[in-house]
Amino acid sequence: xxxxxxxxxxxxxxxxxxxxxxxxxxxxxxxxxxxxxxxxxxxxxxxxxxxxxxxxxxxxxxxxxxxxxxxxxxxxxxxxxxxxxxxxxxxxxxxxxxxxxxxxxxxxxxxxxxxxxxxxxxxxxxxxxxxxxxxxxxxxxxxxxxxxxxxxxxxxxxxxxxxxxxxxxxxxxxxxxxxxxxxxxxxxxxxxxxxxxxxxxxxxxxxxxxxxxxxxxxxxxxxxxxxxxxxxxxxxxxxxxxxxxxxxxxxxxxxxxxxxxxxxxxxxxxxxxxxxxxxxxxxxxxxxxxxxxxxxxxxxxxxxxxxxxxxxxxxxxxxxxxxxxxxxxxxxxxxxxxxxxxxxxxxxxxxxxxxxxxxxxxxxxxxxxxxxxxxxxxxxxxxxxxxxxxxxxxxxxxxxxxxxxxxxxxxxxxxxxxxxxxxxxxxxxxxxxxxxxxxxxxxxxxxxxxxxxxxxxxxxxxxxxxxxxxxxxxxxxxxxxxxxxxxxxxxxxxxxxxxxxxxxxxxxxxxxxxxxxxxxxxxxxxxxxxxxxxxxxxxxxxxxxxxxxxxxxxxxxxxxxxxxxxxxxxxxxxxxxxxxxxxxxx
Amino acid sequence: xxxxxxxxxxxxxxxxxxxxxxxxxxxxxxxxxxxxxxxxxxxxxxxxxxxxxxxxxxxxxxxxxxxxxxxxxxxxxxxxxxxxxxxxxxxxxxxxxxxxxxxxxxxxxxxxxxxxxxxxxxxxxxxxxxxxxxxxxxxxxxxxxxxxxxxxxxxxxxxxxxxxxxxxxxxxxxxxxxxxxxxxxxxxxxxxxxxxxxxxxxxxxxxxxxxxxxxxxxxxxxxxx
Numbered sequence: 001x002x003x004x005x006x007x008x009x010x011x012x013x014x015x016x017x018x019x020x021x022x023x024x025x026x027x028x029x030x031x032x033x034x035x036x037x038x039x040x041x042x043x044x045x046x047x048x049x050x051x052x053x054x055x056x057x058x059x060x061x062x063x064x065x066x067x068x069x070x071x072x073x074x075x076x077x078x079x080x081x082x083x084x085x086x087x088x089x090x091x092x093x094x095x096x097x098x099x100x101x102x103x104x105x106x107x108x109x110x111x112x113x114x115x116x117x118x119x120x121x122x123x124x125x126x127x128x129x130x131x132x133x134x135x136x137x138x139x140x141x142x143x144x145x146x147x148x149x150x151x152x153x154x155x156x157x158x159x160x161x162x163x164x165x166x167x168x169x170x171x172x173x174x175x176x177x178x179x180x181x182x183x184x185x186x187x188x189x190x191x192x193x194x195x196x197x198x199x200x201x202x203x204x205x206x207x208x209x210x211x212x213x214x215x216x217x218x219x220x221x222x223x224x225x226x227x228x229x230x231x232x233x234x235x236x237x238x239x240x241x242x243x244x245x246x247x248x249x250x251x252x253x254x255x256x257x258x259x260x261x262x263x264x265x266x267x268x269x270x271x272x273x274x275x276x277x278x279x280x281x282x283x284x285x286x287x288x289x290x291x292x293x294x295x296x297x298x299x300x301x302x303x304x305x306x307x308x309x310x311x312x313x314x315x316x317x318x319x320x321x322x323x324x325x326x327x328x329x330x331x332x333x334x335x336x337x338x339x340x341x342x343x344x345x346x347x348x349x350x351x352x353x354x355x356x357x358x359x360x361x362x363x364x365x366x367x368x369x370x371x372x373x374x375x376x377x378x379x380x381x382x383x384x385x386x387x388x389x390x391x392x393x394x395x396x397x398x399x400x401x402x403x404x405x406x407x408x409x410x411x412x413x414x415x416x417x418x419x420x421x422x423x424x425x426x427x428x429x430x431x432x433x434x435x436x437x438x439x440x441x442x443x444x445x446x447x448x449x450x451x452x453x454x455x456x457x458x459x460x461x462x463x464x465x466x467x468x469x470x471x472x473x474x475x476x477x478x479x480x481x482x483x484x485x486x487x488x489x490x491x492x493x494x495x496x497x498x499x500x501x502x503x504x505x506x507x508x509x510x511x512x513x514x515x516x517x518x519x520x521x522x523x524x525x526x527x528x529x530x531x532x533x534x535x536x537x538x539x540x541x542x543x544x545x546x547x548x549x550x551x552x553x554x555x556x557x558x559x560x561x562x563x564x565x566x567x568x569x570x571x572x573x574x575x576x577x578x579x580x581x582x583x584x585x586x
Numbered sequence: 587x588x589x590x591x592x593x594x595x596x597x598x599x600x601x602x603x604x605x606x607x608x609x610x611x612x613x614x615x616x617x618x619x620x621x622x623x624x625x626x627x628x629x630x631x632x633x634x635x636x637x638x639x640x641x642x643x644x645x646x647x648x649x650x651x652x653x654x655x656x657x658x659x660x661x662x663x664x665x666x667x668x669x670x671x672x673x674x675x676x677x678x679x680x681x682x683x684x685x686x687x688x689x690x691x692x693x694x695x696x697x698x699x700x701x702x703x704x705x706x707x708x709x710x711x712x713x714x715x716x717x718x719x720x721x722x723x724x725x726x727x728x729x730x731x732x733x734x735x736x737x738x739x740x741x742x743x744x745x746x747x748x749x750x751x752x753x754x755x756x757x758x759x760x761x762x763x764x765x766x767x768x769x770x771x772x773x774x775x776x777x778x779x780x781x782x783x784x785x786x787x788x789x790x791x792x793x794x795x796x797x798x799x800x801x802x803x804x805x806x807x808x809x810x811x
Contacts (some may be wrong), residue, residue, distance in 0.1 A: 035642055035650060036690070038729055044647040105711050108704030108763065110725055115715045135725070141647070142725060149703035214787070218643040219627075254645045330726075331647075334795075338646060338664050452631030496635030501602070504685040505635020537783050557739070 001195045001428060004030040004163075007183055008413050009170045010204035010225065012040035013140070014379030014400035014407075016147040016430055017327040018122045018202045021408025023154045023161045024259035027415065030196060032165045032185050037148050040357070040399070041206060045140025046257035046331055047124055048132035049401075050394035051097035057120070058129060068129045070094045077395060080290055081124040081388020082534045084238075086568035088366040089384040093395065093402050100401040101133060109146040111135050112328070122262045122328070124393030132394040137257040137331040143397065169507060173201065173232040176423045180374035184435050188507060191500030193435045193493050195428045199420055203229055203366075203377040204398065204404065207358040211519045213459030215355035216248055225381055227514030228538075229362050234370055236553045237383040238360035239518070240526035240536050243391050244295040244468050245356030250312035253354055253526070254339055257471045258393050261287040265317040268348070269306040275313070292535045293391045295353035299468050302352065314348035353468060357396065359387045359535065360525075363552060366567075368407035374414055376407035385550070385568060389534020396495055439500050442509050447492030451508045454485050454493070458512075458519055466522055471539040475527040481585045482520050489516060524560050525551045590616055592667050594625050596637065597675045600684050607682075609673070610634075622655045622674060626686075627683045639686035646794065650729030652677055653686055659732040660790035677735040685746035693731050700755045700773055707765040717762045724757040724802065728796050733799055736792035738784075745778035749789035749799035752780060756802040759809060767809075775810045783807075 006022050008015050011033035015291040022029040033040065052073045058066050073094045078085050080305065101119075105111070111133050123130040135142035155162045167188045174181040174195075182197040205225025209217025230236055246267070247256040261267075266287060269275045276282040279297045282289040298313055308314050317325070317332075325333055325344060336342045342349060361383035368376045379400040386399055459479075465478035489512065496505045531545040532538050549564040591613040599607035612633055614625050623641055630637050644663050651662040654675040658665075662674075671790040680688040733749035734740050740748045747755075755774065759767050774780045780803055789799040 035640070035648075036694075039640075039642050039645055039648045040652045043728070044643050044645065091740075102711065106706070106709075108761065110713075110718060110721055113713065113715045113718045117712055117714050136722075138726065141728065145725070152698050153701075153703040154703070189687070218648065220642050252645075330722075335645065450632065451635070467626070502638040502687055503636055504638055505630060508630075556665070 001197050002030065004028045005415055006030070006194065006200045007032060007196050007198040007413055008202045008204060009033075009183065010206060010379070010381070011037035011164070012038070012042035012206050012379060012400070013045075013144060013147065013397060014204035014404040015040070015202075016144070016151055017401050017404035018204060018378060018408050019162060020147065020150050020154065021405050022411060023158065025408060025412035026161070027412060028160065029162050030165060030198070031151075031162065032168045032170055032183070032196070034167065034188070036166045037151070037164065038144060039143065041221065041383035042397075043141045043144045044218070044255070045397055046137040046255070047259055047262070048122060048134035048139045048394050049101070049143070049397040050124070050127070050132050050392070051101045051344065051398060052094070052131055053098050053101060053119065066129075068131055072129065073131060073432075076127050076129075077386065077392050078388065078390035080390055081386075082332045082390060084388035084533060084567060085551070086366070087387025087570050088568055089386045092406070093386050093398060096402045096405070096410050097398050100398065100405070103145060104143060104146055106522050107146050107150050109135075110142050111465070114133035114520075122259060123288065124258055124262055124555075125288050125294065126390075126392040127394070132262075134259070134328070137259045137325065137329050139397065152411065169510070170228060171510065172431060173228050174428070174431055175232045175372055175375070176427060178233070178372055179420045180372055181427070184432055184507045186435075186500070188504075189502050191503065193237070193432060193439070197422070199415055199427070200374045201305070202404075202407045202411060203362060203375070203381055204379045204400075205381045206244060207380040208515070208518050209355045209358065211458065211462050211515050211522070212242075213463045214253055214352075216245060216253060217355065222511035222513035222515045224514030226358070226361060227517050229370075229375070229377070230555055232372070233555065234372055234375065235361060235363040236521055237363040237385075238525075238550050239358075239521045239553055240529050240551060241359035241387075241389055241464070241534060242355060242522065243291060243357040243359055244353040246291060246294040246298055246353050247315055247351040248354035248356070249340060250350040250352050252339055254335055255356070256315060256335070256349060256351060257329065257332055260315060260317055260332055263314055263324055263328055264320050264499055267294070267351075268314050268316050269301050270308050271306065275306065277302045278576050290390055291356075291393065292537075295468055296537060298353050308350065311354040312350040316348055316350045317344040318346065318348070320344075354517065357391055359389075359391055364403070367410050368403045369410055374411075374420060376411055378403035378407045389536065439506065441508075442493065442495045442506060443498055443500065445493055445495060447494045449488050449492045450494055451505065451512050454488055455512060455515065457481065458485055458515060462519055462522070466519075466526055469537055469539050470526055472527065478523050479520070479527065482516060482523060486516055489513065521553050521560050525553055525562055528562050590617070590743060592616060592625060592669070593671045595630065595671060595673045596626070596629070596685070598637075598685050599682050601682060602657055619667060621663055622653065622665045622667060623651050624671065625667055626662060626674070638684040647728065649728035650796070651653050652730035652732045652735075654678065654735070659734075659794075661730060661794045664794055672689065677731055679735050679737075679741040680731070690731055692744070693734050693748065693750070697729065697751045697754060700747060700751050701766070701770065702711075702751075702754045702758065704761060704764055705766045706763055712765060717760070720760055721757055723797060724753060724760070727797055729751050730788065730794060732792040735787035736788040738786065738788065739782050743782055745780055746782050747774060747779065749803065751804060752783075752803045753797065753799040759806065771806070771810050774806065780806050780810070789800055
């Protein structure tokens with residue numbers, strides 16, 4: 001049995017930041033990740049990271065001078081999230097953001113700069129100000145490198161404090177009497193599950209986009225990461241909220257960074273018109289409207305026959321100066337060249353909206369604590385309530401850092417104050433033998449349906465019925481399909497090979513179970529929410545909510561049980577934006 | 587007649603079971619498959635689930651899927667399938683765990699051995715625009731390991747740090763905020779260090795991001811002299 005003070009699962013931006021925090025709090029830390037930390041999908045984050053650092057001023061069109069402030073960042077986040085945000089979490093995010101940036105700066109993070117040496121900023125959709133720091137359009141890579149560098153440094157200075165288990169997959173979260181007791185994880189290359197014991201576990205496994213077919217998420221985001229704590233009794237909050245990113249390249253699903261629109265790119269239809277102007281909700285801000293609004297209007301445009309080949313619209317960046325593209329969007333340029341053989345300077349880029357971000361996740365409070373004692377979650381897999389019904393561009397990266405830092409701090413406090421008893425050995429052995437049996441059963445099954453077949457049907461179902469537009473009939477249909485697929489999975493699944501050693505087919509099969517269950521949660525919560533808000537749009541209930549509420553889904557007797565809780569909103573009145581910045585709304 | 591299938595020859599080797607490696611042939615449909623990685627995923631999904639290879643982002647950003655395919659190093663997700671035969675091998679110079687999955691520990695060890703982190707001169711934050719601009723060609727490295735495999739010296743001399751590590755090193759040498767450049771140079775000026783590089787420029791050729799580790803190595807040599 002491997003024993004640590006804290007186990008961190010997932011080594012993306014949240015996981016690495018949590019590891020640094022835990023080591024600084026003198027905890028013996030194990031960082032377990034399915035891939036090498038620098039292969040995590042945080043490295044693909046491109047747009048940038050939001051923070052109000054120096055209250056920079058901006059001159060508006062009618063020459064009024066405005067000063068950015070944390071209050072405005074707070075307001076923008078709430079407005080973007082349709083007020084479904086938990087304000088204590090948003091306040092935490094906004095107020096701690098500058099400290100996080102200064103910390104990265106101290107560690108040598110290479111943000112892009114203006115000629116004066118100040119941080120360069122860009123405006124992301126949904127924001128009223130340019131307040132997003134970036135490094136060309138490789139922000140995620142640069143921040144991940146910085147965090148990993150610090151982990152190396154800590155490991156070289158304190159070799160006993162941090163151990164990174166690369167390419168280990170966590171199969172089970174161990175919980176006894178609502179108190180965490182560690183995890184069971186398997187070395188992918190070795191194929192043997194092992195027990196990890198710790199009093200605290202920090203979960204940072206990221207999103208679950210691969211439940212959908214058209215997604216910018218990597219193959220590793222199967223949904224299993226959210227399913228494991230769900231099986232162990234954690235609540236999943238607001239799972240019906242799935243963000244779709246407007247500019248994903250048609251067919252190959254490669255994400256064109258929001259920088260493209262932020263730096264002046266247009267969306268045009270078949271006739272070359274900037275169609276966002278023709279829709280009421282995107283008329284005022286056009287390409288800077290919220291992601292949900294743009295995605296919906298793109299889909300509407302395509303459905304009404306003005307898209308190209310009835311499949312996509314075009315992103316036009318031909319008018320942007322070459323220097324700007326080279327300086328600020330070098331990644332977009334490279335992607336277009338190597339994957340599409342297009343030159344953004346000369347060609348139109350085919351784009352359509354696709355799944356991008358799982359807004360919902362493991363319920364946490366503003367300190368990253370969950371309902372299970374000693375269990376914390378941060379990053380995309382968690383739902384602290386900062387994003388509400390629609391995430392603002394640039395807030396996700398900041399969320400990972402702020403809440404990972406909180407998780408580390410509260411894990412340290414938890415270990416100091418509470419002394420949970422170590423469960424008896426038999427508890428661990430029983431859990432371990434359960435997982436070993438599961439693997440044996442998968443390998444020895446003699447069915448004929450391949451994992452990929454079930455996954456393909458799942459992807460098609462989710463794309464069709466749980467996408468940008470949803471309706472009751474479709475969702476019921478989808479729920480039926482999932483039930484069928486579950487049955488196929490349980491009875492006739494086929495897994496190649498006879499050993500678990502470096503058997504990625506087996507890993508796929510293990511993860512598919514999570515995909516199916518998380519898909520079911522998304523469908524059930526979407527079906528139950530009879531209203532349209534943010535990214536959740538029901539054709540049969542287009543009206544907004546009468547009462548703001550979060551959905552909470554918990555596994556009870558093998559079935560998802562959905563209840564609603566009110567939004568954690570402090571009495572602090574939010575000044576409407578048109579009072580603070582009258583130039584915005586005419 | 588138009589070809590409807592690609593022929594894929596994949597390196598297969600399980601060191602615990604097999605005496606020697608072999609190439610297994612698969613036929614995959616032309617339709618819907620664009621890159622080497624597409625073909626590999628197709629094979630795992632539809633033909634043989636035990637084929638071991640790494641992949642994650644599938645858009646050339648994470649660096650998981652570096653392989654040797656059709657005579658060149660690169661990211662499987664960026665290399666197009668070609669008509670006729672496609673031969674896919676694992677990265678060279680690194681021990682095979684299974685099939686295309688290699689043990690990258692030596693690569694990471696070497697990267698970490700050059701102390702790839704900033705040690706500040708003082709507590710003054712900030713960086714000048716010019717200094718930041720200088721780093722542009724160095725921060726795009728995704729540490730995929732293609733250059734490490736293409737380099738002949740990494741194969742001959744297990745102590746040699748390899749191009750990716752030197753590229754990272756030069757990024758810190760160039761950083762105006764860094765305090766330990768002397769120490770960093772001491773780390774690599776020994777007999778197994780940077781001077782073992784014969785300037786064959788294999789690394790430049792292998793780099794899927796078109797970076798120039800070889801020039802950076804020359805730069806480091808100059809700094810030492």
